[in-house]
Amino acid sequence: MIFFSSVTEYDNICEGLSKEFASNSVEFFGYITEDNRLIVSNKGTFSKVESKALQFFNGKWYARVSVSKTYQGQINNRFGSFVPVKATIHSHNPQCEMPVTGLDEMSEEDLLFAKKYNSIKHYIYGCGGIAEFNSEGFVKVEVSKFTICHKWM
Numbered sequence: 647m648i649f650f651s652s653v654t655e656y657d658n659i660c661e662g663l664s665k666e667f668a669s670n671s672v673e674f675f676g677y678i679t680e681d682n683r684l685i686v687s688n689k690g691t692f693s694k695v696e697s698k699a700l701q702f703f704n705g706k707w708y709a710r711v712s713v714s715k716t717y718q719g720q721i722n723n724r725f726g727s728f729v730p731v732k733a734t735i736h737s738h739n740p741q742c743e744m745p746v747t748g749l750d751e752m753s754e755e756d757l758l759f760a761k762k763y764n765s766i767k768h769y770i771y772g773c774g775g776i777a778e779f780n781s782e783g784f785v786k787v788e789v790s791k792f793t794i795c796h797k798w799m
């Protein structure tokens with residue numbers, strides 16, 4: 647039997663991200679859904695969080711999560727609930743020790759994860775802003791979290 651940890655769901659992406667970041671001393675991993683909401687699916691340690699697998703079918707990427715809300719395009723079957731997602735996002739360095747922004751480096755795991763799931767977007771939420779990355783490295787870094795929340799996603 648596979649265990650699914652409980653998730654936190656936010657209708658407003660920006661509010662959810664800042665709330666998660668402010669209230670945790672550990673990194674989090676989550677998804678931006680196709681209908682523009684945020685699902686935080688797991689928490690890690692101060693400097694590490696596990697990225698979760700995605701499934702691709704019917705031309706879309708799905709996250710298998712136990713959600714209590716209903717999402718556009720969600721599929722429920724005997725294997726669980728599958729929510730269509732357009733991006734993953736995880737945090738870096740929640741304690742914001744200067745001069746670390748969380749956006750100056752990423753792990754080998756991050757790069758491999760982006761390589762494996764290369765047809766959706768991946769974001770890192772750090773003290774200094776939000777960055778989009780792919781298997782090669784950072785694509786763009788935005789220091790205004792407001793801008794990215796409202797323009798990129």
Ligand SMILES: [Zn+2]
Pocket residue numbers: 736737738752753756770
């Ligand atoms: Zn990372």
